[in-house]
Amino acid sequence: AQTVTQSQPEMSVQEAETVTLSCTYDTSESNYYLFWYKQPPSRQMILVIRQEAYKQQNATENRFSVNFQKAAKSFSLKISDSQLGDTAMYFCAFSPFFGNEKLTFGTGTRLTIIP
């Protein structure tokens, strides 16, 4: 069974600053997929970024990037130039399958962007 751990229940950062959210996971799979999801106050989950474990290059989506350390089983999310709309719960998630079936979520980090 896979486990996903997010050790930061809450974080806050000033608008326009950079923030990094941590995530570690445990699995015996050799290939898998990692995700960061955002859950704003509206509660609808939105995919922020995904990383395929066999790809060494870290994924990037505009202001969002990851630091994927496969040996350390670490998958952190960096948000650059943070904006007020980034305020949300952020969940790290794992899937052993192509695509993102059978997602296992971490416990989440509540991020608040301070104006």
Add this chain to the structure above:
Amino acid sequence: GAVVSQHPSRVICKSGTSVKIECRSLDFQATTMFWYRQFPKQSLMLMATSNEGSKATYEQGVEKDKFLINHASLTLSTLTVTSAHPEDSSFYICSALFQRGNDEQYFGPGTRLTVT
């Protein structure tokens, strides 16, 4: 594109009654949908995987007779909570798998169930 809706968004029912929650993929067909449960300030827990035209696959510890899932068409899956009890009160979220190369789950806005 890739919009998933849920209905109702909120429902209050009395203990012992049943309640049905609908999950629809509005602009794509989904052979696979998922049902999650989220307790307050907690993570999402996968309850079951719903495949069109076949029986749902339930995660360990989820009572299949209590949480009935029907995936009758490529755009609709329903979750029925039977004989609801206050401990079933939770936020229920569905997602639909959009298969287009990089398969991706698109999530509905969730349904808050309160059992009194």
